[in-house]
Amino acid sequence: MSPSTPRLLPGQHPRLPVPQPRSTDRLAIVSLVFSILGLLAFGIPALIGIITGHISRSRIRKQPGRLVGSGLALTGVILGYAALVFWALVLGCLALISTIQRASENIAKQSATLRHEDLVQKTQENARARHAFKTRLLRKEREDVPADPPAPATGMKLVSYPGPLGDMAAYVSTDPADGKKHPAIIWLIGGFSNSISADVLPKGDDPENDQSASAFREAGLLMLYPSLRGGNQNPGFKEGLLGEVDDVLAALAWLKQQPYIDPARIYLGGHSTGGTLALLVAGSTTDLRAVISFGPAHSTAAYGQDVLPFDVENEAEAIPRAPILCLDAINAPTFVIEGVKGNIESLRRMRRSHSSRFIQYFEIPAADHFQVLRPLSELLAKSLLQDTGPTPNIVINHAMLKAAMEAPEK
Known part of the structure; x- marks a missing residue:
C-alpha cells in the first residue's frame, strides 16, 4: 500500500470523485x-x-x-x-x-x-x-389607248404618278377625308398589256374568275392600280417585267407621299403576270409591309416567246426577270398562292429552290388559276386590316384557306 493511500477502517469504502454535470x-x-x-x-x-x-x-x-x-x-x-x-x-x-x-x-x-x-x-x-442591264427587245410594243375614268361608285379616281420614264396613269382610292392615315394595297393586274381599264374595277360577275381584286376595297383597304411603261399612253415600251419593276417602285414612292395613306402599311399584290411582277418588286425594295402573289411564274421567260418582247432563249435576258432568282432578297411577309390545277409547278420550283422565313407557299386543292382569287382575297383583306401593330403580323395557314374556299358564295 502506498504511503499516500489513506487507510480505510473496517466497513468503509473508498470515496469516488463526484462527476461534474x-x-x-x-x-x-x-x-x-x-x-x-x-x-x-x-x-x-x-x-x-x-x-x-x-x-x-x-x-x-x-x-x-x-x-x-x-x-x-x-x-x-x-x-x-x-x-x-x-x-x-x-x-x-x-x-x-x-x-x-x-x-x-x-x-x-x-x-x-x-x-x-x-x-x-x-x-x-x-x-x-x-x-x-441593257435589254434588247425583239419587238417594241406600246398601246395608245388612254385609261378611262372609273365610275364614282368604285371609290377610285384616275391620276398620274411620276414614273422613271415620265407620268404614268393609275387608279387610286379617293381620300376618305376623315383625317386618318389608311392602309393601302398596290394591285398589279394580270396579262401583258401594261394598261389599266375601268372595266376591271367592279366586282366580277363570275365568282370563279373575279380578277378585280375588289374584295380588298370592299373590306376597307385603299388601293392603287398602276399602269406600266408602254401601256395606255405611257412613255416607253413593254419590257416583259424588267423596267416595269421600277415603274411599280415609283408608284409605291408616290403612294407613300399621299397624306391619307399610312406609309408603314402599304401592301403589294398581283395575279398571274401581276403576281410574277409582285415577286420581282418584293426582291427590290424594303418598303413593303407584305406581298400577295397569286399564280406567279418562276421565270418570266416561261410565258413563252409569243407574248414576250425579249428573247426568252437568251439567259442574260431571262435572269433579271426571274423571281426564282430574287427570293433571297425578299424581306416582307410574302404569300404565294396557286390552285393545283393552275401554274402549280412554278410555285413548287420556287419552294424547292429557296427556303425563307418570309415566304409561305400555299397549294389550293381542286382549284385552278382563277378560282382562288375571290374567296382568298376576301380572307387576305380581313387579315391585312387586322395587321395594325408596329411590325407585320399576318396569320395565314392552310386550314384558313381551305375554309375560305369552302365557304358559300356571298
Missing part, C-alpha cells in the same frame, strides 16, 4: 441549425453556422468535462462550408447562364441587324443589276 454547448446546436438553413437559403445563414461552430469547438476544448457537442459543432462547420460552396456554384452557374443569354440576345440582335442589312444590300444589288 455535463451539457451540450448551445452554440454547437446553433451552428448546426444555421448551417442547415444555409443550404436552403442562399448560404447567408451558413456564415453564422461556421462562426458559431468554430467558437463552440473552442469552448468545448477548454471545458472538456462540462461541455459536449463537438461533433455537432464540427458537422455545423462542415455543412456551413458546404452550403457556401454549393451556393457559390449555383450563383456562378446562374451568372454564367445570364451571361450566355445576354450574349445570345446580342448575337441574335446583331444577326437580325446583319440579316436586315444583307437584305437591303441584296435589294440594292438587284436594282443596280437591273439598271445596268
